[in-house]
Amino acid sequence: DTEVTQTPKHLVMGMTNKKSLKCEQHMGHRAMYWYKQKAKKPPELMFVYSYEKLSINESVPSRFSPECPNSSLLNLHLHALQPEDSALYLCASSQPYGGGETQYFGPGTRLLVL
Amino acid sequence: AQSVAQPEDQVNVAEGNPLTVKCTYSVSGNPYLFWYVQYPNRGLQFLLKYITGDNLVKGSYGFEAEFNKSQTSFHLKKPSALVSDSALYFCAVRDGSGGYQKVTFGTGTKLQVIP
Numbered sequence: 001d002t003e004v005t006q007t008p009k010h011l012v013m014g015m016t017n018k019k020s021l022k023c024e025q026h027m028g029h030r031a032m033y034w035y036k037q038k039a040k041k042p043p044e045l046m047f048v049y050s051y052e053k054l055s056i057n058e059s060v061p062s063r064f065s066p067e068c069p070n071s072s073l074l075n076l077h078l079h080a081l082q083p084e085d086s087a088l089y090l091c092a093s094s095q096p097y098g099g100g101e102t103q104y105f106g107p108g109t110r111l112l113v114l
Numbered sequence: 115a116q117s118v119a120q121p122e123d124q125v126n127v128a129e130g131n132p133l134t135v136k137c138t139y140s141v142s143g144n145p146y147l148f149w150y151v152q153y154p155n156r157g158l159q160f161l162l163k164y165i166t167g168d169n170l171v172k173g174s175y176g177f178e179a180e181f182n183k184s185q186t187s188f189h190l191k192k193p194s195a196l197v198s199d200s201a202l203y204f205c206a207v208r209d210g211s212g213g214y215q216k217v218t219f220g221t222g223t224k225l226q227v228i229p
Binding site: 004006040041042043045048056088090092099100102103104105106107108110 | 146148150155156157158159160163165166202204208210216217219220221222224
């Protein structure tokens with residue numbers, strides 16, 4: 001099973017709302033990632049969790065707050081977002097060894113900030 | 115520093131013809147190279163990767179890629195294109211010189227297979 005699931009598929013929120021994106025994998029991977037992808041652009045890394053600890057934060061604004069409650073789950077909490085934050089948010093997982101391990105991606109959450 | 119270049123924004127090929135999507139890379143250590151495909155409004159799907167060993171790597175859906183160290187290239191190929199292969203293709207690289215290195219993605223190449 002190489003499936004990463006993400007909910008919701010679509011999300012529309014106002015700039016004052018608080019919402020959360022969820023990601024789940026059952027492949028036993030101990031590294032999980034959040035990416036942001038604008039249309040027709042490559043994914044941009046936001047956060048990396050390794051063994052449930054935040055190991056990489058790519059200078060992401062504090063209105064994005066990641067959380068890794070356990071080895072299978074990854075959340076991204078959203079608060080006071082801006083319209084330019086509208087994008088496809090992708091979750092991925094892999095083994096955490098930093099070498100040739102494949103990252104497996106979920107289908108993404110399409111976020112629209114009004 | 116590591117980087118990857120996909121020189122073509124779009125590649126058009128007739129159905130049944132061979133296809134090539136180009137990728138070149140730059141790393142200081144040994145490269146780990148990946149190809150992903152993305153269909154509209156979907157996540158990235160892993161196609162294949164090169165870590166070490168045979169320079170010709172075979173992957174999913176009949177795709178293959180050839181690692182060329184002297185030309186620092188990792189072009190994606192398929193002998194006979196299908197209309198269903200039409201999608202956005204990303205090459206990615208990770209520097210294997212040690213320690214954690216994030217994956218760097220190319221800018222993507224849109225493949226259009228014409229019936």
